Amino acid sequence: MSSKFDKIIDYAVRKGFFWQSYEIYGGQAGFYDLGSLGVLLKSNIIELWREFFVKQHQEFVVEIETPIIAPAIVFKASGHEENFTDYAVECLQCHRTFRADHLVEERLGISAEGLKAEQIEEVIRKNDIRCPVCGGPLGNVYRFLLLFQTYIGPYSPSNLAYLRPEAAQGMFINFKRVYELMKRRLPFGIAQIGKVARNEISPRQGLIRLREFTIMEIEFFYDESNPTCDLLYENCSDEYINILRAEDRAKGIDKPLPISVSEAVDEKIILSPWLAYWMCIAKKFVNALGVPNNKTYFEEKLPSERAHYSKQTFDQIVIVERWGKLEVSGHAYRHTYDLERHIEFSRADLYAIRQLKAPKIIRRSVVKYDKNAVISFFGTKAPQVFKVLASLSSEALAKIVAESKGDGVVVEGIEIPKTIFRVEDVEEKVWVEKIIPHVAEPSFGAERLLYIVLEYAYSEDGGKVIMKFPKRVAPIKVGVTPLVDREPLEGIAHRLFKELKRHYYAMYLEGDSIGKKYAQADELGIPFVVTVDYESPSKGDVTIRDRDTKKQIRVPIDGVVKVIDAGLKGVDIFSLGYPIIERVEDKE
């Protein structure tokens, strides 16, 4: 067989980690099913993420869950309705739709980055690019909205809804609620793990580009003037991360350079200290999944590559065999963009309170109005006028009055005589001010990490596959087997299996020879195999074999769970004082 990628996909499908969805109906691009081992591996990856990002920071990072379906206003406010698009072009003959920029890039080997629809269309016309499937002519290039649309309740424009393309908006719109629950203390983070959907145009990269996938995100809110990130200095300042800067990329440099996290912050290479902190945690997390430091780096995006909400973005890259590099997480300095937009669209108070060290004197114009004059001028219409006036802040009203020319002031369509208003300048002493917190966002895709874990665990030994999963994420933790499939060994093994499956996902191994059983366990990446051998019935002990060293220790049966618990937590089981056996394994 050919490439490592092909071997891994073949392995994964054969063992039931994943496969394309809706196979019996011809398959559906961009959708994958996870089989039993895939679910276990993914859950373990998610749990590890939760551990690194939430549980270790549980005093100030909390997880919430919000719906996948959202009324359209949410993604209008977030800017997605306007910006979350790709260029599409339809074949006029077979009516398949393609990513227009990808067609150009593939055909001509040039970058279509930053081109407008008309420009891409011109390139297509000039170079006579045609449908890659049927050779037919291509239509106009247009912007295709990548949000899945639906309706909440009956079909009606006011019921338009979208499936979320990111979990982030659920966190932004709940900022105030969580802020109150966190006793109004900044900084804090809101985490969310859940499904998102992106209506990609003709996705073709299997598990790597999905129309539906699981995202793991944190929106981290902090006071920009006082980020208080002691944690950065406590846990990360001496850590080195590899960064490929945008300014270097623009010069054609593609070699990332190591830099300490604190230096990256001090020299403003990373603009947000909390972005830097979570990048450091991201590096440690990816290491824990089996990716060494020299195989991962952060690539800063060029301004033209950044999402509409971001002031600075780093993609965390992992080197892979197939594509050279694969983005496994994005780190965006979302700044105040999202909260500002939701304040604008909802008129809700999504501010935090900053305590001032000294009071601030505020001078401002306020507008008062003569209620009796309103009543006598408007009569029965007066209540409506009061309602309109009350809906505006004093500042907003002052601005309207100041900007009005002539004798009348038009407020939401109602003309009110200027004489009714009186503008006063007032002075106030305040000890707090409202701020919009800044936001740093680390965002991971679980399915890509699943692929990464498979690629980095994959190894071969004499033609046999050994999946060297980090123990914490291995789908099946322990195998149990009798040395030979005979009594009394079998009975002991069965009882032990029954006990072990109360604690772990375990497997009772069957096979012709012990060598084949071990090979089976290695192929599934099972870290430990417990073997009941000829000495077990009389001595009440068993052996525990370590996947990576193939060495074994002899352990009393009632100590097995303790040893495996320790081993899974990272303890070297050979340091526990049990007799070590090096057996020559049956190779058949």
Add this chain to the structure above:
Amino acid sequence: MSSKFDKIIDYAVRKGFFWQSYEIYGGQAGFYDLGSLGVLLKSNIIELWREFFVKQHQEFVVEIETPIIAPAIVFKASGHEENFTDYAVECLQCHRTFRADHLVEERLGISAEGLKAEQIEEVIRKNDIRCPVCGGPLGNVYRFLLLFQTYIGPYSPSNLAYLRPEAAQGMFINFKRVYELMKRRLPFGIAQIGKVARNEISPRQGLIRLREFTIMEIEFFYDESNPTCDLLYENCSDEYINILRAEDRAKGIDKPLPISVSEAVDEKIILSPWLAYWMCIAKKFVNALGVPNNKTYFEEKLPSERAHYSKQTFDQIVIVERWGKLEVSGHAYRHTYDLERHIEFSRADLYAIRQLKAPKIIRRSVVKYDKNAVISFFGTKAPQVFKVLASLSSEALAKIVAESKGDGVVVEGIEIPKTIFRVEDVEEKVWVEKIIPHVAEPSFGAERLLYIVLEYAYSEDGGKVIMKFPKRVAPIKVGVTPLVDREPLEGIAHRLFKELKRHYYAMYLEGDSIGKKYAQADELGIPFVVTVDYESPSKGDVTIRDRDTKKQIRVPIDGVVKVIDAGLKGVDIFSLGYPIIERVEDKE
């Protein structure tokens, strides 16, 4: 405050368990957000379900994950496109839409069960039922499809897709893949936990009737002639479950009766033995969530109440204060319905193989055809004819030929001379036969269980709330606090908290007095509070307080994790041999 329900909702929103989604945009009925405590509680409920339903049965129940978005063909095949509807009626004045049957039931206090659209419409006309919001006249009653619609890729009828209303279909269409992975052994179960969406018409019951919720389902496949449910007899035969039978309900009886699981199977009260097995596990699971046996029973649905796919359905009911009863799970004997439909719609082989004890002689008609005659008759069209003929099974073709009158046989629109075909009777000896497995399905909604856990945990003691969560599902496992907020007690407490949060979701308690701190912990249902007191600095130990008895034990600091681990697993911490203290707690 009034009812227990109101108190629980008030408590849950205040503490941030959950709240209505999209509040800043006016809220959206049928959608709820979970806050931090809600996420922890729900995850623990899901983990416990996984433990009872999957992990304990891991040799033959495996979990998979399939997408929420599905091409329309899937739900056409499943019968949902045709049957998954409710009666809707729109107000002609304010254009709000309502459940027509619910309007009738609420207004007239009669059941609209089983009525057709025209009949409901007639009742509405005759009784002059009007819009409950604006009093306007109501339009026609129509069947409203409860599937959320979307499009995969560009808008086009062939790209129509639905959001799944149940996880089940993802398991059915993957039956064959998992069957192969399970080495073709029946019985086995496929489990799935994930989001589903139902476009309910004007849902109004908060967390109880959601448009988007998390389902936990098993499709359990077995050979009906040989169900081999030894487990039923091993684990459940002596267990009693409460059943309210459909035939009793039809007579107006509403008192469930206890019956042993094996008796219910033997007397065909439960038609599928595996349905009975999972009902038994469901009872134990709900018990573990804090619901005693006399507060839960299984209500058999009447034929008119059953979903289109079910031959028998039991709803698992839990008694609740607000609605009297609440359905927390459904147990459907889906029989062969779904696999049959997918075989019909996909033409895929979704059969299992049954080994026969003795060979069976099969006599059947096969059709052969003269290829040369096809070529000479059809010329260049011959390849197309071969393709059509090859797409049909020999039996299907024999049937068409046998049923054709006249000289020609019409196959998929092509007329073929009868002389080309030759029908032969053949006899075969077979040792296996193809079967469609029968299916028993237990299906739970996670959010309803979350409400149930809150209601059954809720208690008051002298005006103070104590949430008596079962320890396994309590969101926060342990609190840590110094007896007074002073050094050196505080320092020890902080270090202990740092250690404990590596293991558990923990909370550092702050407050004016130890009594208030304990009250705070009780209000959150924290099972154990570790207190650093005046003796701690010199003796190196702390006290551990048990939420339910309010008694404490003195434990060395390095033994705390072991004691809490044991306590969370259900061990009585007062049996561990540590000194027991009964302190009078500060009541302020």
